Amino acid sequence: MILDIYKDSLEYSAKDWKTLIILGVISIFSFLLLPAFLITGYNYRVINTAVHGIINGRDPMPEFDGIIDMFIDGVKIVVVQIVYLLVPVVIFLIFALVASQLIGVASTAIMLIGSLIAFVALVISCLMSQMGICHMAYNDGALSKAFAIxxxxxxxDEIGWFECIITYVGLIIITVVLSLVVTTIIGLIFTVFGLSGFALGVDASGIFALGALINILITTFIVGPYLSIFNSRSIGLLYTTQI
Structure with a gap:
């Protein structure tokens, strides 16, 4: 099942390269916040399509339209993520406050225990947050459903906590590996060109600079958006396994 989710999502994310470019362009201006919410809103549409679809189905990529609705959806997603993230943060701060009132071994022990509990709470909060977003999408975007604990x-429980955690760990691994593979391949190609230039007595600094620029462009306009859609699709499909 998990491998089917990955396979579907990897293929799905490459369906529309135009959308990847659009998301890449928007991501450049993410520091202005509005574009960041639009990207998040689009990923929510990907999740919404997935929770109403099936693994290895023929679901289309969402249209990049309805900017206002997309922005609102993005804001809702960020709100959900922040609320769930507050739980482990508050737990950690409470233990840190208690530890600050102690000294020596007692303080260290409290911080270690607090950090462990906060980490467990973080894992649970992340799972609840992602499944909450999927649950909201499945229930016509009702924000209250994202907090229907x-x-x-x-x-x-129906999917299985172990299966959920393993799926998320797999997503992290795939994301990191794909990013590293692409950047490494591009880096090696231009390194070979650069070294060849040096061997021929040519100043190859421009080649290395061009390689770095191309790496940044491909990561920004293709790899980043592709992996973003891949993760969103995978999360949505994971939710469907309990329906």
Whole structure:
């Protein structure tokens, strides 16, 4: 099942290269916040398509239109993520406050225990957050459904906590590996060109600079958006395994 999700998502994310370029262009201006919400909103559309689809189905890529609605969806996603993230943060701060009132071994022990509990809470919060977003999408975008804790827990219980964690770990690994592979291949190609230039007595600094620029452009306009859609699609399909 997990491998089917990955296969579907990898193929799905490459369906529309025009959309990848658009997302890449928008990502350049993410520091202005509005574009960042648009990207998040588009990824929500990918999740929404996935939770109403099936693994290895023929779901189309969402259209990049309805900017206002996309922005609102992006804001909703960020709100959900922040609220869930507050749980482990508050837990850590409480233990840090208690530890600051102690000294020596007791302080260190409290911080270690607090860090462990906060980490476990972070893992649980991330799972609840992602499944909450999927649950919201499945229920016509109702924000309250993203915080329907008992319902979301039932979803995760049905899928299996172990399966959810393994799926997310796999997503992290695939994301890192694909990013490294692409950047490494491009880097090696231009390194070979550069070294060849040096061997011929040519100043190859421009070749290395061009390689670095191309690496940045491909990462920004293709790899980044591709992996973003891949992760969103995978999360949405994981949710469907309990339906």
């Amino acid at each position: 008992s319902e979301i827990k039932e979803v995760i």
